Amino acid sequence: MAYTRGNLAVQPKRKETANPLYREKTKVVTRRRVLPLQEKLLYMLTLGAFILVAASLIWRYVHIYDLNMQAQKLDSAIANSKKQIATFQMEKQTLEQTIVPRAKEMGFVVPSEDSTIYVPLSSQATDKAGK
Numbered sequence: 330m331a332y333t334r335g336n337l338a339v340q341p342k343r344k345e346t347a348n349p350l351y352r353e354k355t356k357v358v359t360r361r362r363v364l365p366l367q368e369k370l371l372y373m374l375t376l377g378a379f380i381l382v383a384a385s386l387i388w389r390y391v392h393i394y395d396l397n398m399q400a401q402k403l404d405s406a407i408a409n410s411k412k413q414i415a416t417f418q419m420e421k422q423t424l425e426q427t428i429v430p431r432a433k434e435m436g437f438v439v440p441s442e443d444s445t446i447y448v449p450l451s452s453q454a455t456d457k458a459g460k
Contacts, residue, residue, distance in 0.1 A: 440446065
Protein backbone atom coordinates (compact mmCIF):
# COMPACT_ATOMS: atom_id res chain seq x y z
CA MET A 330 0.00 0.00 0.00
CA ALA A 331 1.25 3.40 -0.88
CA TYR A 332 1.57 6.36 1.41
CA THR A 333 -1.00 8.96 0.22
CA ARG A 334 -1.14 12.39 1.79
CA GLY A 335 -0.24 11.17 5.22
CA ASN A 336 -2.79 8.35 5.35
CA LEU A 337 -1.97 4.73 4.76
CA ALA A 338 -5.61 3.64 4.67
CA VAL A 339 -6.36 5.49 1.47
CA GLN A 340 -5.82 3.63 -1.71
CA PRO A 341 -4.71 5.68 -4.65
CA LYS A 342 -7.17 5.88 -7.51
CA ARG A 343 -6.37 3.64 -10.36
CA LYS A 344 -6.18 5.01 -13.75
CA GLU A 345 -8.75 3.60 -16.04
CA THR A 346 -7.34 2.35 -19.22
CA ALA A 347 -10.61 2.48 -21.08
CA ASN A 348 -11.07 4.34 -24.34
CA PRO A 349 -9.09 7.59 -23.92
CA LEU A 350 -10.88 9.13 -26.95
CA TYR A 351 -14.23 9.04 -25.28
CA ARG A 352 -14.82 11.45 -22.45
CA GLU A 353 -18.08 11.41 -20.57
CA LYS A 354 -19.74 14.81 -20.22
CA THR A 355 -22.67 15.60 -18.01
CA LYS A 356 -24.98 18.44 -18.76
CA VAL A 357 -27.54 19.71 -16.31
CA VAL A 358 -30.87 20.36 -17.96
CA THR A 359 -33.36 22.44 -16.05
CA ARG A 360 -36.90 22.30 -17.25
CA ARG A 361 -39.39 24.86 -16.12
CA ARG A 362 -42.45 23.37 -14.71
CA VAL A 363 -45.53 24.89 -16.34
CA LEU A 364 -48.38 25.85 -14.01
CA PRO A 365 -51.69 24.17 -14.66
CA LEU A 366 -54.46 26.27 -16.16
CA GLN A 367 -56.66 26.10 -13.05
CA GLU A 368 -53.83 27.36 -10.86
CA LYS A 369 -53.13 30.21 -13.29
CA LEU A 370 -56.81 31.18 -13.23
CA LEU A 371 -56.83 31.06 -9.43
CA TYR A 372 -53.80 33.36 -9.28
CA MET A 373 -55.33 35.76 -11.81
CA LEU A 374 -58.65 35.91 -9.94
CA THR A 375 -56.85 36.53 -6.64
CA LEU A 376 -54.78 39.29 -8.23
CA GLY A 377 -57.92 40.80 -9.78
CA ALA A 378 -59.67 40.78 -6.40
CA PHE A 379 -56.71 42.54 -4.76
CA ILE A 380 -56.65 45.16 -7.52
CA LEU A 381 -60.40 45.72 -7.17
CA VAL A 382 -60.16 46.19 -3.40
CA ALA A 383 -57.17 48.54 -3.77
CA ALA A 384 -58.98 50.60 -6.42
CA SER A 385 -62.09 50.91 -4.25
CA LEU A 386 -59.99 52.03 -1.26
CA ILE A 387 -58.15 54.59 -3.34
CA TRP A 388 -61.44 55.89 -4.76
CA ARG A 389 -62.85 56.28 -1.23
CA TYR A 390 -59.76 58.18 -0.09
CA VAL A 391 -60.01 60.49 -3.11
CA HIS A 392 -63.70 61.10 -2.34
CA ILE A 393 -62.92 61.89 1.32
CA TYR A 394 -60.09 64.22 0.25
CA ASP A 395 -62.47 66.04 -2.10
CA LEU A 396 -65.09 66.43 0.65
CA ASN A 397 -62.46 67.80 3.04
CA MET A 398 -61.31 70.30 0.42
CA GLN A 399 -64.90 71.46 -0.17
CA ALA A 400 -65.42 71.83 3.60
CA GLN A 401 -62.27 73.96 3.88
CA LYS A 402 -63.42 76.17 1.00
CA LEU A 403 -66.83 76.60 2.64
CA ASP A 404 -65.21 77.47 5.97
CA SER A 405 -63.07 80.15 4.34
CA ALA A 406 -66.11 81.53 2.47
CA ILE A 407 -68.09 81.64 5.73
CA ALA A 408 -65.23 83.45 7.47
CA ASN A 409 -65.07 86.02 4.65
CA SER A 410 -68.84 86.50 4.80
CA LYS A 411 -68.69 87.04 8.57
CA LYS A 412 -66.01 89.68 8.09
CA GLN A 413 -68.15 91.46 5.48
CA ILE A 414 -71.21 91.29 7.74
CA ALA A 415 -69.23 92.83 10.59
CA THR A 416 -68.01 95.69 8.38
CA PHE A 417 -71.55 96.29 7.05
CA GLN A 418 -72.94 96.37 10.59
CA MET A 419 -70.33 98.96 11.54
CA GLU A 420 -71.31 101.04 8.50
CA LYS A 421 -74.99 100.67 9.44
CA GLN A 422 -74.33 101.88 12.97
CA THR A 423 -72.37 104.91 11.76
CA LEU A 424 -75.09 105.76 9.23
CA GLU A 425 -77.84 105.40 11.84
CA GLN A 426 -75.99 107.79 14.09
CA THR A 427 -75.71 110.39 11.32
CA ILE A 428 -79.39 110.27 10.27
CA VAL A 429 -80.71 112.81 12.79
CA PRO A 430 -77.94 115.44 12.27
CA ARG A 431 -78.23 115.16 8.49
CA ALA A 432 -82.02 115.49 8.64
CA LYS A 433 -81.70 118.63 10.77
CA GLU A 434 -79.21 120.03 8.24
CA MET A 435 -81.72 119.44 5.47
CA GLY A 436 -84.44 121.26 7.41
CA PHE A 437 -86.51 118.45 8.84
CA VAL A 438 -88.02 118.98 12.27
CA VAL A 439 -88.45 116.37 14.94
CA PRO A 440 -92.20 116.11 15.72
CA SER A 441 -93.36 116.23 19.29
CA GLU A 442 -94.68 113.04 20.85
CA ASP A 443 -98.22 114.44 21.20
CA SER A 444 -98.59 115.46 17.58
CA THR A 445 -100.42 113.28 15.08
CA ILE A 446 -99.13 112.80 11.58
CA TYR A 447 -101.73 112.74 8.83
CA VAL A 448 -100.83 110.94 5.65
CA PRO A 449 -103.10 111.80 2.73
CA LEU A 450 -104.38 108.92 0.67
CA SER A 451 -103.33 108.93 -2.91
CA SER A 452 -105.97 109.34 -5.59
CA GLN A 453 -105.25 105.89 -7.00
CA ALA A 454 -105.92 104.20 -3.66
CA THR A 455 -109.32 105.91 -3.33
CA ASP A 456 -110.25 104.99 -6.91
CA LYS A 457 -109.55 101.32 -6.27
CA ALA A 458 -111.43 101.34 -2.95
CA GLY A 459 -114.46 103.07 -4.52
CA LYS A 460 -114.93 100.56 -7.29
